[in-house]
Amino acid sequence: xxxxxxxxxxxxxxxxxxxxxxxxxxxxxxxxxxxxxxxxxxxxxxxxxxxxxxxxxxxxxxxxxxxxxxxxxxxxxxxxxxxxxxxxxxxxxxxxxxxxxxxxxxxxxxxxxxxxxxxxxxxxxxxxxxxxxxxxxxxxxxxxxxxxxxxxxxxxxxxxxxxxxxxxxxxxxxxxxxxxxxxxxxxxxxxxxxxxxxxxxxxxxxxxxxxx
Amino acid sequence: xxxxxxxxxxxxxxxxxxxxxxxxxxxxxxxxxxxxxxxxxxxxxxxxxxxxxxxxxxxxxxxxxxxxxxxxxxxxxxxxxxxxxxxxxxxxxxxxxxxxxxxxxxxxxxxxxxxxxxxxxxxxxxxxx
Numbered sequence: 001x002x003x004x005x006x007x008x009x010x011x012x013x014x015x016x017x018x019x020x021x022x023x024x025x026x027x028x029x030x031x032x033x034x035x036x037x038x039x040x041x042x043x044x045x046x047x048x049x050x051x052x053x054x055x056x057x058x059x060x061x062x063x064x065x066x067x068x069x070x071x072x073x074x075x076x077x078x079x080x081x082x083x084x085x086x087x088x089x090x091x092x093x094x095x096x097x098x099x100x101x102x103x104x105x106x107x108x109x110x111x112x113x114x115x116x117x118x119x120x121x122x123x124x125x126x127x128x129x130x131x132x133x134x135x136x137x138x139x140x141x142x143x144x145x146x147x148x149x150x151x152x153x154x155x156x157x158x159x160x161x162x163x164x165x166x167x168x169x170x171x172x173x174x175x176x177x178x179x180x181x182x183x184x185x186x187x188x189x190x191x192x193x194x195x196x197x198x199x200x201x202x203x204x205x206x207x208x209x210x211x212x
Numbered sequence: 213x214x215x216x217x218x219x220x221x222x223x224x225x226x227x228x229x230x231x232x233x234x235x236x237x238x239x240x241x242x243x244x245x246x247x248x249x250x251x252x253x254x255x256x257x258x259x260x261x262x263x264x265x266x267x268x269x270x271x272x273x274x275x276x277x278x279x280x281x282x283x284x285x286x287x288x289x290x291x292x293x294x295x296x297x298x299x300x301x302x303x304x305x306x307x308x309x310x311x312x313x314x315x316x317x318x319x320x321x322x323x324x325x326x327x328x329x330x331x332x333x334x335x336x337x338x339x340x341x
Contacts, residue, residue, distance in 0.1 A: 078311075
């Protein structure tokens with residue numbers, strides 16, 4: 001039922017490519033197959049494009065409204081919304097593809113893809129965005145370390161970072177973001193880096209998948 | 213010191229810092245795009261207020277429905293200033309409001325209790341809507 005990270009990667013990859021608009025009344029393999037796919041995979045939300053804080057606010061409202069209609073506990077709904085905001089804000093802060101100047105730290109627009117699927121109170125949220133290739137090593141080490149942690153260890157690491165005086169370098173959330181996502185997740189977080197012909201050697205596509 | 217009020221938005225809480233009444237309240241959602249900027253303004257004002265305080269009872273009400281990772285870190289840091297004011301001879305009470313179903317928010321209140329032992333932390337569970 002749930003899309004695997006690999007499958008999401010291929011969908012996310014396909015989206016930015018210019019779509020050929022179907023002629024009036026002849027859908028071909030386009031819109032309808034996307035719709036069928038979305039229905040089959042229980043897609044609750046899908047966004048691919050430039051994200052800004054204003055877009056995040058509106059999407060959060062949309063997701064909230066959609067979640068009010070599916071069967072899910074208040075707890076899970078809140079966790080899903082929290083994960084969405086965390087992942088979306090990561091895109092706005094860290095995606096290497098920006099439509100605003102690199103030194104601008106407010107009103108930013110950056111490129112990313114986010115997908116939420118779910119049914120029966122179980123949800124998966126996936127995100128992807130391009131990063132600069134040298135970032136991969138650091139991010140890989142950080143996520144691998146969190147993946148290896150037990151629930152208690154995640155909690156302890158979170159608590160340590162919370163009390164730490166200095167915010168972690170390269171991080172606007174003091175290194176808390178991934179720990180908070182891991183804490184809320186029902187399984188270890190999954191991630192992947194891929195070189196993408198469309199983006200070239202300077203970049204890697206970073207994919208993240210979190211089950212709630 | 214003049215009071216400070218900011219209306220709430222979709223991604224920032226209502227800020228109602230009534231220094232004249234020694235009652236400071238935060239209420240709503242908290243995931244500003246630039247959390248450092250948002251909190252440093254609040255912290256600068258509050259540090260100024262606290263620096264001149266002696267033997268005062270201060271009430272801090274926090275009723276946030278959600279805060280992102282950047283805000284988590286900064287909120288915790290801001291509460292350190294209240295703890296310091298308590299150690300300096302004031303009595304600061306943090307009223308921590310959380311949805312009874314939201315263990316993340318409840319845990320954060322407990323973390324405040326654990327870390328800042330000079331503060332009086334009152335936990336208030338709110339019934340889910």
